[in-house]
Amino acid sequence: MYALGTHLLVELKECNPKIISNLKEVQNILINAAKVAEATIIEVAFHEFNPFGISGMVVIAESHLSIHTWPEYGYAAVDIFTCGSVLKPDKAVAYLIKEFQCKNPSVVEVKRGIISPDNKKLPHKINGDEFGNEQEQAATVLSSNHNYS
């Protein structure tokens, strides 16, 4: 169904512990994953935890990528949340699997923001002039949506 966002929940087991415990490497790999997906990077925030484990976020114009690593278990949890139909999050996943030397990956794709009850494709951005009208339309959609719940 049509959704405002596509969210990939990426479970990366059996990664190379040395790679996913290295702050610089993890940061570079997630930034490059965003580039591979053809996303526009807006902000990057990474942190290393004591004694080990890395959390990182890449805010993109089309939503975000995040990572949390548990080097002691060879595990990394990655999320790739995108909107629009231009990006290539699947390519980012393949890149991450390769770079983390992950031997046991799995991915769940979740649609986020299925807001049209009649499965109508909705633009994820509209221009400012239409805001008032669109708000009314959205209210109508949401109201009828509510009737289905």
Next chain:
Amino acid sequence: MYALGTHLLVELKECNPKIISNLKEVQNILINAAKVAEATIIEVAFHEFNPFGISGMVVIAESHLSIHTWPEYGYAAVDIFTCGSVLKPDKAVAYLIKEFQCKNPSVVEVKRGIISPDNKKLPHKINGDEFGNEQEQAATVLSSNHNYS
């Protein structure tokens, strides 16, 4: 089953468009949601998009909270990713629903990092001295895990 992380995918439909289009309000509400969950805030990054829509991330010591809003559709997608058993992400969800005046919320809870094939509880942090041993243990777990896949 025991997992390293708990991830709440929070779909907030029929929110008050004025609130979810206000950068300052959305930022304050997500930061307060992290506090309500009793998380330790490490970094905050928020952005407003043209013509409207807000993306924000709150990196916490226990993983992250994120939000993307579509004011034109009264919709906000929130993720609350936590590790450990101390935090109260459910309280954060209730707080967000109230503050965004959301009339149509739904939540999906996903366990992230189920890495023990025999459902053994694993600490999410271990001390540095145990790293070598734990790596071996993890390798064993992952190896046997692999046999089940």
